[in-house]
Amino acid sequence: MLDTRNRTTRWMGGAAALAVAVSLTAAGSAGANDPEVGRDPAGIWAxxxxxxxxxxxxxxxxxxxxxxxxxxxxxxxxxxxxxxxxxxxxxxxxxxxxxxxxxxxxxxxxxxxxxxxxxxxxxxxxxxxxxxxxxxxxxxxxxxxxxxxxxxxxxxxxxxxxxxxxxxxxxxxxxxxxxxxxxxxxxxxxxxxxxxxxxxxxxxxxxxTWWMDLVVAERPAARGTLVTLGDSITDGYQAIGPPGQRWTDVLTDRLNALPPGQRLAIANAGISGNTVSVQPNPYDPTGQCCGPPAPVRLDRDVLSVPGLRTVLLLEATNDLGGGDNAPPAPAAQVIDAMQTIIARLHARHVRVISATVLPMCNPADSTKEAARLAVNQWIRTSGTPDAVLDFDAVLRNPANPTEMTPDLRADCYHPNAAGDTLIGQSIPLQLLTR
Missing domain, CATH: 2.60.120 (Jelly Rolls)
Structure with missing residues (x-):
């Protein structure tokens, strides 16, 4: 991994599979007569x-x-x-x-x-x-x-x-x-x-893991799939300490407590070091550490997932933070990328929930902090995503809103396991399941 200090509603409709993927067809399988198992395939891991x-x-x-x-x-x-x-x-x-x-x-x-x-x-x-x-x-x-x-x-x-x-x-x-x-x-x-x-x-x-990027259940105990698109915070990096779960795993536990007709599977499309905008990766000049930028990998990692209903987008820390291989991105670049991603998802009738960017320990009067605040203001007020999750408000330190609450962070960019737990518990399930 790279520098650990700096890493980090429209409705449903089926996602089109990649042209190179094998088409999904119904097939006999164990549990086919189970009334609690869904009728349509869904991605259950990624x-x-x-x-x-x-x-x-x-x-x-x-x-x-x-x-x-x-x-x-x-x-x-x-x-x-x-x-x-x-x-x-x-x-x-x-x-x-x-x-x-x-x-x-x-x-x-x-x-x-x-x-x-x-x-x-x-x-x-x-x-x-x-x-x-x-x-x-x-x-x-x-x-x-x-x-x-x-x-x-x-x-x-x-x-x-x-x-x-x-x-x-x-x-x-x-x-x-x-x-x-x-x-x-x-x-x-x-x-x-x-x-x-x-x-x-x-x-x-x-x-x-090698080569394997998706597991599909022909008959899932869920009505579809939520894809979490993000960077290291979604990937789970630095979710250390008790209880030892990523926020996506905390959310999975909560969703599994619901009846199958309301439940969503989760496919985690987080990549540590990833960017939300199309730009050189801030940490890796080879481009092989951190995945292609989110708009470039959107078809493969998101739109090709069977059963896709909703995307939860949490990215921009790496764009706004910058690194040795790319300067910090301006707010306009990040917002434009988010608009592009949301428009492409809406064109496929996929619902989009955007999360605000977490504090990054940048000085209050810095260009980086001004850009982060501008991006979060756009997420909260633009009306472009179908719903907003204010993760910034959940984790920021009331005494210093440019940083996460000390007990909830592993470093300036990443929550610890307690922070991840709070994020996962803060998400209103009705935003995902209605």
């Missing part, structure tokens, strides 16, 4: 791909995705948005962990993934592939383990450092194709390799 880092060695990677809601008929999407050669998946399986965060699987739960009936698939540069549905079910907040063998393929990844044994995460195996093995013999839990940088070393990698 971890947006951010860059390409090296080539996969001759190993299997077992990746963990924690379902936001229960569902059955599981499909997994793999992407190669940044590679200059195909990702060649030779074998892929999906199963359920015996224990949360672990690599050992429940006996009999591991099933092979197919792609239009084939056990192998080549994902061309710039495209994605969605697996056929697998007749297994998953409970809310239960892990799915996706094991992939694709040696020699460009590693398109997602990286950030969460808590140990709290997905997303991966176990990189000791060698060869061990995707079908339900044991953890080939997937050692030590050493623990920090997820803030890409690595191909054998061991446990909290926060790192």
């Amino acid at each position: 971890a947006s791909l951010e860059g390409v880092h090296g080539v996969a060695p001759d190993v299997t990677v077992r990746q963990l995705a924690r379902a936001s809601v229960a569902g059955s008929g599981i499909r997994v999407r793999f992407g190669n948005p940044f590679g200059d050669a195909p990702v060649r998946i030779r074998d892929a399986w999906v199963g359920r962990n015996l224990a949360p965060g672990g690599a050992r699987l429940i006996p009999g739960s591991n099933r092979p993934l197919t792609f239009r009936g084939s056990r192998t698939v080549a994902i061309a540069p710039g495209t994605v592939e969605l697996s056929d549905p697998v007749p297994i079910s998953v409970e809310a907040q239960q892990d799915l383990a996706v094991s992939v063998y694709a040696p020699g393929s460009p590693v398109n990844d997602h990286t950030f450092p969460p808590f140990a044994f709290d997905p997303p995460a991966s176990y990189i195996g000791t060698g060869g194709n061990t995707a079908a093995d339900p044991s953890d013999a080939a997937f050692p839990s030590v050493p623990v390799i920090p997820g803030n940088t890409s690595s191909t070393a054998t061991g446990y990698h909290p926060g790192q």
Whole structure:
């Protein structure tokens, strides 16, 4: 990861899938007759791909995705948005962990993934592939383990450092194709390799996943999907300390307490270091650390998610803060980007909820703070988003509104777990579910 000091209502309608994605079709699956399971597919987990880092060695990677809601008929999407050669998946399986965060699987739960009936698939540069549905079910907040063998393929990844044994995460195996093995013999839990940088070393990698960017349930226990589009604050970076959840996970727990007909799944499209406007990334001249700017990745990470009903937009910290590779953005640039994103979502009949930008410890008389206040004023008063969540008001320090309340922040840009909890609890569910 980069400099940790500076990282950070229209109604529904189905989102159009990417042209390169396999079309979603109904398929028989476990739970098909369950009256509490939805009729339309929905994205129940996501971890947006951010860059390409090296080539996969001759190993299997077992990746963990924690379902936001229960569902059955599981499909997994793999992407190669940044590679200059195909990702060649030779074998892929999906199963359920015996224990949360672990690599050992429940006996009999591991099933092979197919792609239009084939056990192998080549994902061309710039495209994605969605697996056929697998007749297994998953409970809310239960892990799915996706094991992939694709040696020699460009590693398109997602990286950030969460808590140990709290997905997303991966176990990189000791060698060869061990995707079908339900044991953890080939997937050692030590050493623990920090997820803030890409690595191909054998061991446990909290926060790192390869190729896998979306899990879909053909029959979800929800009426659709909420995509949270953002940067490191949405990704969950620095949500440290008790109770140890990202704000999106806190919100997931609250939504799961609702009846399935009101409930939304959550697909987290946060990328640490991401920008809301189209500009050079402030931290990385290679452009491979932090994902393309939000307008560039909107089709893949948001509009292609099945069941999309609402987007919660929380970005701009990295634009307004700037870095060694890009100066701080003016308010007009950020507002223009937000207007563009909202207009594109509204054109697809997707509802947009915008959140205000959190305090950043900039001096009250600084250009950066003036720009942040101008952006927040636009979010609160323009009427462009369908609803507004004032996260700035939730976390700012009453004694110094240019910073977050000290007990709620990990650093100047990021809440700690207590701050994330307060954000997740502050969101009126009726804004999401009505």
